[in-house]
Amino acid sequence: MDHYSLRQRVIDMQREPSEATADRAAEDVTNTSRENIFLFVPNLIGYARIILTVVSLYFMPVHPRRCSAIYVVSCLLDALDGWAARRFIQGTKFGAVLDMVTDRCTTTCLLVFLATAMPKWAMLFQLLISLDLASHYMHMYATLSMGESGQSHKQVxxxxxxxxxxxxxxxxxxxxxxxxNELFFVALYLLAFAEQESKLSGDSMKKVIQSEPWSAGAMEIARANKIQSSIPTALVRLSVLPMLIKQYINIQQLIVASQWLAEGDAAERARQSVTR
Known part of the structure; x- marks a missing residue:
């Protein structure tokens, strides 16, 4: 073997480990790409929550017990998907967004119903919906745009x-x-079906329901006298303070996210002024 061949052999031997490492890395990437993120256990739980929410909405107008039971199960699954993500090491960005969007949509749907069932407080429910959506959107956007690469919105x-x-x-x-927070709104929902004194006679009620079965009046008649008010009232009193704390956290989240974004804007403008 001449000097050139020996030298080339040494170079090849030196390259082999790095090439093997590269091959293993490529194989790992290939195996990872074969994973179907959409079928991860936490995400499957998220899909189940969506289905349960839709079913609860179907029963929401006139079947309070069925609706509440299904809605509560959907909310409890919210804790299970987080556990599954940690247990199976399947935490993903898609899963985090799916979880947050499902939470926001579920609560919003319930508050929309409460706004129609309790029109006196409709504006308050509308403000709560706006606060919930705005604070979480601002928080998520601030984390994505200002946080470190891959930073979770829960890393505050x-x-x-x-x-x-x-x-x-x-x-x-x-x-x-x-x-x-969810218990408070579910309890309010149940109160919408509590005992009510109707000013209409039996014949008048029947006429309203038959002529306009999906009108606001018919829905109110259908909801009346379906549930005793004692238990929902107790649940409202039990959960009102945590609900208020949760709303305060939403306000705090909105303020902190706004300040963080403003800091980024100020820093960006300062950099631009230097380069001019």
Whole structure:
């Protein structure tokens, strides 16, 4: 073997480990790409929540017990999907967004019904919907645009807000406040079916229902006297304080996200002024 061949052999031997490493890396990427993110266990639970929510909406106008039971199961699954993500190491960006969007849509649908069932408080329910959507959208957008690459919306710096940091990092606090918040609105929903005094006679009620079965009046008659008010009232009193804390956290989340985005805008404008 001449000097050139020996030298080439040494070079080839030196290249083999790196090539093997590259081959293994390519194989890992191929195996990873074969994973179907949409079929991860937490995401399957998310799809189940969506189905249950749709079913609960079907029963919502006149079947309070069925609707409430299905709605509560959907909310409880919200805790299960997070556990599944940690248990099976299947936390994904898609799953995080799916979870948040499902939460927002589910609560919004219930509040929309409450706004129609309790028109006196419709404006309050509309404001709660707006606050919920705005605060979570701003928080998610601020995290994506200002946070580090791959940073979760649940990774909140305690220096920005110790309350948000506690809320998103302590599973007990997160679950308790979210559960109590939903319980408050479910209890209000049940109160919409509680005993009511109707000013219409039996014949008048029958005429309204037969002539306009989907009118607001017919729906109100259909809801009346279906549930005793004592239990829903007790649930409202039990959950009102956690619900208020949850709304305060939404306000805090909106403010912190706005400040974070404004800081980024100010820094960007400062960089642009330097380059001019």
């Amino acid at each position: 710096d305690a220096k920005r807000s110790w309350l948000l940091h506690l809320y998103y990092t302590n599973q007990i606090v997160l679950f308790t406040l979210c559960a109590m």
